[in-house]
Amino acid sequence: MDAGTARTDAQAAFRQELRSFTKAHGTSQAVRALLDDPAGYDPAVWELMAKQLGLPGLIVGEEHGGSGAGAAEAVIALEELGAVMLPSPFLPTLLGTVAVLAGGRAAGRILPAVAAGQQRLALAGADVASTGLASTGLASTGGEVSATADGDGGWRLTGQVPCVLDGAGASLILVVASTGEGPALFAVQAGAPGLTAVALETLDLTRREARLSFDAVPAELASDPDQAAWLTRVRALAALAVAAGSLGGIRRCLEMATGYAKERTAFGRTIGSFQAVKHMCADMLVDLECTRAAVEHAAKVADRADESGPPGEAAAAALPAACSVAKAYASDAVVRAATTLIQVHGGLGFTWEHDAHLFYRRAFSDEQLFGDAAAHRAQLAAALVVPA
């Protein structure tokens, strides 16, 4: 098995712990048992992920009871969970945490409960349209929620967000909404009056998504007005998080395809000895290493962006492009990998019983979440071609 990258001994140990965990709890059988489950995950396993791996509070600071880890560790966790598609609230909770941290204002109130495993988060309205015009930057599909001050220091949200990961299951929803002074982040309790969550049919059977409607829903402001770049940072890191999961998926697709190509025989030879099949696997390997390089680079930039001083500022400025590079490459690569996985398996890969279609479904879900490849390339092109 691909050893994966670890820059420190602690990261190597963390990856090893995750692998032991997913080996025990992320079996095909366990994943399949949850496909029809309304919640879509096993609460007992999520509790273990909290106790043994500290995943709910992974990037929450130690002052709030979290592990205080950075993007590098988050990317490792996402890669390892993505490799087995173990369903859990980890990704939506991580996305919500990223938003709360970037917003700044409500970290102390929200994050201790998250780190303690008592709060499942969802992030709504930070998604980007899959067809952003280069000249206008990324359009937001979440711009339809607007916030108005209720006069008592609170806010009311009205509008709709179409595809929210864990939107019906989360206990606290972080919503990007427009105010008179630009976009701001709001926290909404599940079950708040005026909030409707409609569960959606999902291509990826291991993910739960909901359409959220807001009708004058009471909300708490969770971003500081002086945190101008917070939304850019949230979008960049959300795209990176999905790309990191794709990295794990590509790795697993390559392992499955090469494993099969080594044992399946046709015309008296293993099919991996045919160049037509061998070269498909080689191209997957290229995609795996390129995705890994892009994702890990972006994570490095993200961690550097947390440092103070000029190097941190330079990294913060470079972060959106680095994350767009990772998401643009990973989105295309994960789709290629899952498609190739099925092709290498032939008819077997087209059956319900084989796991290939689960990876195929996940790949096309990853492709679209937080901007597809073309949207991120449009964003990059805007910076490259259009004068500032």
Place this chain on the structure above:
Amino acid sequence: MTGLDAYRQQVRAWLAEQAPAEGWLPSEPAALAADSEDGARTAADTLARARRAQAALFEAGYTGISWPPEYGGQGLSNREQVVFNQESEQYDLPVFPFLIGLGMCGPTVLSAGTPEQKERYIRPMLRGEEIWCQMFSEPGAGSDVAGIRTRAARQFDGSWLVRGHKIWTSGAQYCDFGLLLARSDPDSTRHAGLTMFVVDMHSPGIRIEPLRQMNGGSGFNEIFFEDVVLPPDATVGEVGRGWHVAIVTLMNERVAIGAGRSRGGSAMSAELAARARAAGREGDSYLLDQIADVYVREQVLKYLSEAVNEAVLAGRTPGPQGSIAKLFSTDLGRRGNAAARRLAGSRAQAWEPGDAEAARQAQQLLSAPGWSIAGGTDEIMRNILGERVLGLAREPRPS
């Protein structure tokens, strides 16, 4: 400050002082630069400039950084070599004629040669006094090097008589020495019975004829061996073990070519973007997508080489990124050409006399097929990744 940081400071200071004085600054956008195998680059003045640069690098101790000091190297580790590569990346060191010697032939002589050969050849190679080429391919032995038919017959006095025909040799017309792979056992087949030799390219009986490439250049040559006599001590490694010696050379070549093309950072997309802006094409979303795709892949290629560097600097064994880089970079080159064509439109196929930019672009287009062939075809590279990295079975060989 660690020793490596101090070394980096020292390299950086030296380059910052030397480069402007010697004219090693990139003269034009590195993107879409003339193909490195362009015959024009080998003109006499280019060669003289290259020799001066190589000699300066030797005097300062920045060549053969990880090679043994007894033969003129610096006796440092790959980590210092990586530091030098990183620091010199932004400069245009005109040392192209020495890349095959330093990248392939030197490592081969150091790994398989005798102490006498190392003593004789390594130092002049490092000083830029003697230029090297490699002669493996033949008209009947391309990707399958084991099809070699050039014959080396041992004479009674221990010398060797060579007769045969080599092809695709870069720079043979100005080289002083070359590594030759020839069949020393006439009854052998395939990989057995091959031997590696050092050849003095000025020996009687060697005839060099330039090949004219489809892009008009003549960087490659055919070499005819018409009863060339090689001394008994010309063998590199054991007689009959030439294939094993050659593998060292080829692995070094593939890394060198992949790494070589990765230089230039995001230069190609930056140039394309500037031209798109100048042409008022900001609204051409298809073109913008192509340019951004080139940018994404340039970045990925840079990260791949950084990942290799970082692994070496941290004392870890690098992954397969180096082998992947060659395959990835030829594809990137083609994508860059495609964006440039869209930008140029009909001007890509007919241009005003004297339009240097259009001519350069056409040159790139006509050079691209060579990138996917030289130093291991894309198909051979995929075989290597599939078989050596992924462990898939080899093609069955006829028994």
